[in-house]
Amino acid sequence: MSRRTQVVVIGGGQSGLAAGYHLRRLGLDFVVLDAQTTPGGAWQHTWDSLRLFSPAAYSSLPGRLMPAQSGETYPDAQHVVEYLTDYEKRHEFPVERPVRVLGVHRDGVLLRVETDSGTWHARAVISATGSWLRPFLPAVPGRAVFEGRQLHTVEYRSPADFAGQCVIVVGGGNSGAQIAADLAPSTDLTWVTQRPPRFLADDIDGRALFDVATSRRRALDEGRTDAGGVTSLGDIVAVPPVREARDRGLLARRPMFTRLNSGGVEWADGTRAEADAIIWCTGFRPALSHLAPLQLRGRRGHIATSGTRALSEPRLHLLGYGDWTGPASATLIGVGRPARETAREIAERLG
Known part of the structure; x- marks a missing residue:
């Protein structure tokens, strides 16, 4: 089965939903393909005690404030899952799940998105798969002999x-x-x-970190000295x-x-x-295996971008993978701005 739409969004977590919000506002036809069986993205798979760095009001996606969690300043992961579930339902996004994307291919003027439940053709693709599905393990001698x-x-x-x-x-x-x-x-x-x-200083939370990351990006865009951003604080x-x-x-x-x-x-x-x-607890790498058919990775495995747009494939945008695709774009509060810019750029290109 083959279907068509203007935009395919790959990933139904916070980044995919933020993209959907702005695509909807601009009147674009789109579908969100999510490999998860239920809403909530990676938040539904975290450890029990995980909490946000910021109060609920400062951890929101565009168009709807996250409600406070009763008795808690910093919401837990389950509260985030409930918020994302409600956000998706409230906006009636066209999410299809569980759908695993196998590969994105060039197909004339369109991009062909092959999945385990059929094929989509689109004029633009937004990859918003995050990194949770690709944990990084360092090559430390003896890992194979440890019996624990x-x-x-x-x-x-x-x-x-x-x-x-x-x-x-x-x-x-x-x-x-x-x-x-x-x-x-x-x-x-x-x-x-x-x-x-x-x-970091005890009074610094996600609100301050987002402001620092945004100021750093503004300084870099204006050619001013790089003050180091969040990493300079701790x-x-x-x-x-x-x-x-x-x-x-x-x-x-x-x-x-x-x-x-x-x-x-x-x-x-x-x-x-x-x-x-x-x-x-050694971090993650972007989950981008579905983009391998496009052959966009450079010598160090990095896909070069201008904002969120892939330089070698302007029909593709990468959203929510960290500072290289937008200041603090891997956070709830930070993904809204690059999602808005991505949707606008796609709308302008589709004309």
Whole structure:
């Protein structure tokens, strides 16, 4: 079965929905193809204690404020799932799920989107698949010989799964700090980071980070000196659970080990630490395998863009993958602006 539309949006999470909002406002015909079985994007697969960095009102998609969560300043992941579900329903977006996109191909003046449930032809494609489905694991010697449990951030759910165990958490970003704080009271925790952890000031949350990221992008666009943006402030937002664990001295950090052995890890000086489990909070890569047929990746695997538009394929836009596709575009509050600019650019090109 083959169908046609003006725009195919790949991904029904926060970025895909933000794109849908602005495409609808501009009167464009579109479809959202989502590989998930239910609404909510990656938020429905996070660990139990995860909370937003910002209050609800500062974590909203365009056109509808996120309501506050009763009794909570920073909403949890389930509240975000409920918000995204309501957002999708309220706007009556044409979402089809579960649909897995197999590949995007050039087909004359159109792009052909092959899926496991048929083919779509479109004049433009917005890829909004995020990175949750592509966790990154570093190539550390000995990983194959470790006899304990190894898992990535995407597989972690609750400290109850590790109570009383020796657990090593690897990663000095927000995920690593939050999961380490989650585990510290009930496990024998070792927190390992590549460099000393850099906590942001306690009064900085997602509102301030979005303002900093936006100011940096404006400065770069105007040719002014790059002040470093968010990374110049630190790596870890001191959300209340992280702040509490830090202040209680539960987040003592150790430097990165050099290898794994059958029972744990070891450092260059010969010291060792036993482990029942190692949790790799080592980040993600953009989930872009569906774009492979277009052959857009450069020497380092990066797709060059101007804003969100792929330079080598102007019918393709990449939305929500981080600062390279818009300041703070991987966040709820940050994706609205690049989604609006993407929809406008597509509307202008389709004329």
